[in-house]
Amino acid sequence: xxxxxxxxxxxxxxxxxxxxxxxxxxxxxxxxxxxxxxxxxxxxxxxxxxxxxxxxxxxxxxxxxxxxxxxxxxxxxxxxxxxxxxxxxxxxxxxxxxxxxxxx
Amino acid sequence: xxxxxxxxxxxxxxxxxxxxxxxxxxxxxxxxxxxxxxxxxxxxxxxxxxxxxxxxxxxxxxxxxxxxxxxxxxxxxxxxxxxxxxxxxxxxxxxxxxxxxxxxxxxxxxxxxxxxxxxxxxxxxxxxxxxxxxxxxxxxxxxxxxxxxxxxxxxxxxxxxxxxxxxxxxxxxxxxxxxxxxxxxxxxxxxxxxxxxxxxxxxxxxxxxxxxxxxxxxxxxxxxxxxxxxxxxxxxxxxxxxxxxxxxxxxxxxxxxxxxxxxxxxxxxxxxxxxxxxxxxxxxxxxxxxxxxxxxxxxxxxxxxxxxxxxxxxxxxxxxxxxxxxxxxxxxxxxxxxxxxxxxxxxxxxxxxxxxxxxxxxxxxxxxxxxxxxxxxxxxxxxxxxxxxxxxxxxxxxxxxxxxxxxxxxxxxxxxxxxxxxxxxxxxxxxxxxxxxxxxxxxxxxxxxxxxxxxxxxxxxx
Ligand code: SF4
Numbered sequence: 153x154x155x156x157x158x159x160x161x162x163x164x165x166x167x168x169x170x171x172x173x174x175x176x177x178x179x180x181x182x183x184x185x186x187x188x189x190x191x192x193x194x195x196x197x198x199x200x201x202x203x204x205x206x207x208x209x210x211x212x213x214x215x216x217x218x219x220x221x222x223x224x225x226x227x228x229x230x231x232x233x234x235x236x237x238x239x240x241x242x243x244x245x246x247x248x249x250x251x252x253x254x255x256x
Numbered sequence: 257x258x259x260x261x262x263x264x265x266x267x268x269x270x271x272x273x274x275x276x277x278x279x280x281x282x283x284x285x286x287x288x289x290x291x292x293x294x295x296x297x298x299x300x301x302x303x304x305x306x307x308x309x310x311x312x313x314x315x316x317x318x319x320x321x322x323x324x325x326x327x328x329x330x331x332x333x334x335x336x337x338x339x340x341x342x343x344x345x346x347x348x349x350x351x352x353x354x355x356x357x358x359x360x361x362x363x364x365x366x367x368x369x370x371x372x373x374x375x376x377x378x379x380x381x382x383x384x385x386x387x388x389x390x391x392x393x394x395x396x397x398x399x400x401x402x403x404x405x406x407x408x409x410x411x412x413x414x415x416x417x418x419x420x421x422x423x424x425x426x427x428x429x430x431x432x433x434x435x436x437x438x439x440x441x442x443x444x445x446x447x448x449x450x451x452x453x454x455x456x457x458x459x460x461x462x463x464x465x466x467x468x469x470x471x472x473x474x475x476x477x478x479x480x481x482x483x484x485x486x487x488x489x490x491x492x493x494x495x496x497x498x499x500x501x502x503x504x505x506x507x508x509x510x511x512x513x514x515x516x517x518x519x520x521x522x523x524x525x526x527x528x529x530x531x532x533x534x535x536x537x538x539x540x541x542x543x544x545x546x547x548x549x550x551x552x553x554x555x556x557x558x559x560x561x562x563x564x565x566x567x568x569x570x571x572x573x574x575x576x577x578x579x580x581x582x583x584x585x586x587x588x589x590x591x592x593x594x595x596x597x598x599x600x601x602x603x604x605x606x607x608x609x610x611x612x613x614x615x616x617x618x619x620x621x622x623x624x625x626x627x628x629x630x631x632x633x634x635x636x637x638x639x640x641x642x643x644x645x646x647x648x649x650x651x652x653x654x655x656x657x658x659x660x661x662x663x664x665x666x667x668x669x670x671x672x673x674x675x676x677x678x679x680x681x682x683x684x685x686x687x688x689x690x691x692x693x694x695x696x697x698x699x700x701x702x703x704x705x706x707x708x709x710x711x712x713x714x715x716x717x718x
Contacts, residue, residue, distance in 0.1 A: 168713060174355045175709045181348035184303035185317030220717050223710040228319055229349065230707045233342075234700050236328045240340065241696045244330035 161214040166206045172196065176204040182222040182229070188213050278313055289597065291660050291676040301346055301680055331684075338695035341598070342683045350595055350683045356702040357593040359581040362396045363692045364414060365389075366586075368575040370445055370463060376568040378491045386491075387418075387574050388586045390433055391484040391690040396589075398475050402577045408442075408464040410473070414481055414576040415439040415464060422493035422567035429493050431570065434486035440476070442466035445573055464575070484691030495567035589698055591688040598682035599658035602675045603650065611673075612650035618664045625653035656684075 155165045168175070176194040183192040183206075191209040208215040278286065285298040302308075305316035325344035332339040342350060369384040376383070394414065402412040417439050420431040442464035470476055581588030601623055607615055608629075616624050629649050658676070665671040687695040 166713075166717075168716075171709065172355075174352045174360070175706070175713070177348045178352045178706065179713075181303055181346055182317065185305050185315070187305045187314075187316045189305070216717050220714055223714045223717075225317065225319065227707050227710045229322060230703045230710075232319075232323055232326060233328075233345070233349075233353075234703045236326055237340070237696070237699055237703070240328040240330050241333065244333055248333075 161216070162212050163209040164207075164215040166208065166216075166219060168204050168206065170202050171204050172202065173204075176206055178226055179206060179219070179222055182226045183208060183219065186218060186222060186225075188218055276312055276314075278308060278311060282308070282311075287680055288600065289678040289680060291662060291678065293662065293665055293671045296678075301348070303346070303348075333696065335694065336689045336691060338687045338689075338699070340685055342595075342685050344681055345683065346681065347683075350685070352706055353699065353702050354593050354595060354685075356705050357590050357687060357698060358588055360705055361589045361698060361701055362401070362578050362580050363587050363589045363690070364392050364394050364396050364399060364576045364578055365584075366392075366416070366574040366576045367579065368577075370443075370573045370575070371571075372445065372573070373569055373571040376491050376493050376570050383491060383570070383572075388584070390436070390488055390490075391692065392481065392576055393484040393691050394481045395475070396578055396692060399578045401579070408575065408577075410442070410466040410468055410470050412577060413442070413464055414470070415443050416574040416576065417444065417572075418490070418574065419571045420491075420493060421569040422495050424495045424567050426495055426567070428495070430489055431491045431493060432486065433483040433488040433490060435490075436483055436574070438470075438481045439573070440469045440471035440480075442470075443573055443575070463573070491570060493568040493570065589690060589692050590695075591690050593685075593687045593698075595683040595685040597678035597680060598684060599655055599660055600677040600679055601652045601655045601658055601664075602677065603652060604673055604675055607650040607673055609648055612648050615650045615664060615670075615674075618666075619658075620661065620663060621654075621657045621659055623652060623654050623658045623664075624650050627651045 155167065173196070176196075180192055180194050183189050188210050189208060190211055192207060194204050194206045196204050206219070208219055210218050277283075284290075286302050289299050290297045302315060305314070307315045309315075322344065327341075327343040329341040329343070330338070331341060366384075366387045369380075369387055371380050371383075374380055374383060378386075392414070399414075400412045402408065406412060415438070416436045418431070418436050420429070420435055422429045443462040445463050447461045447463060471480065579587040612624075612626050616626050626648050627650070629647050660676055660678070662676065664674060665676060685699075687698060689695045689698055693701070
């Protein structure tokens, strides 16, 4: 859900339900690293509500596009993390396997 | 007051910081947490892309750069534990992975316990709670969540049965998880609302409605569902006891009057004879009992042991469903998952001889070593070092084991001699799986969940 104005699309607050610090803090990180963002932050209005509000202000591009791009970035980062971990685990297992063969 | 004379230098005469590079002190603050004597400083991570714009340094995230810098090194990997180094990632993401591992990865855990009989000293609710916490060795990805009003079926429920009894006169027995028997055909208890039908062809309705046996599904054909460990203690059962042995010394002195209603506390089992065997009431531990009880006689009450019945017994059925750690910790797939930043111990100047010995003794985990420089153990440097015999110097040998207890920088300006730091983007990540899935799978699953969250936001915004 987006709370913004039609006159100025460059700033908006996005209210995400069923999310918490896990996603909001990661998104704040990727948003902050985007040069088009002038300000961003998030808050959890009440701890017993499963909801976070993410505020995004940009240099002019619509805030929703920037947030979407940030999600995209985060997904790409995650994919890279996943493949790197898989590879590292495989290498480790291979190494272990070779060692267990005990070749002199 | 005399004004202090400092030579004024116009700002444009200051030496230039090369463009695109941060001056060393800022670089240090950006990449390290400094653990000073009183508190850690520079703990924040500088996230804003324009934070160093004035110095011509771009702080934004470049995916290409991330891809080149990100590294993972596995340190230890066993069936249940994993330790690995994750280098080149921000704490925001490392923490997201950790939080998902603990709270948002699903597993199967016992959620409903149908107690047919429990005459043990453990109360039903405590027993149910203990059962819930037993880790089950089953891949949760093969099951669905049970959503409201869902019928328990073979795709969302696993049923276990537990029946244990201590025979009268036998020693006390231990009930462990190996007595939890998987019922691949679902519940065996008849739904209490069902009227017993004479028609033998129609299936009697039980607490689950399985369409097929779970052990005929390919996933479980030669992979039966069992608790992860078969030696977890669930309860202890004793052979029944005579109530007289317990009750007599505990009876309230003032109420020994035969006719009056008395109240006393005693540890034993009470079974009401008026209820059917399927919903026997039982109380365990110290119970408060009020009623007209004649001394020595137990009118209206059938006290176990005195009636010649058997010892304690537990008969129950446990239904496991899929859930996440956010709802209850029993669904958390990890015993714990945590990370710490790589410690870095830097000697700001050479620490020699007596000081070196002192430093060596100060550290409780043995981070430092003493190196003999007199005997030329440092071949490369020895022409520059004073070759006096017996000179010693401290070295940092095992920085990874530093706990940052800060003992080494306590007192006497030691904090000027060495500096304790943490590398902000180097995480030593540890995952301890409870056994449903191996730890490396858990981690990739956690990353995938974060991806799914992003996907959800994207689709909501479009
Ligand atoms: S902080 Fe503690 S563990 Fe680390 S080097 Fe100093 S004394 Fe050793």
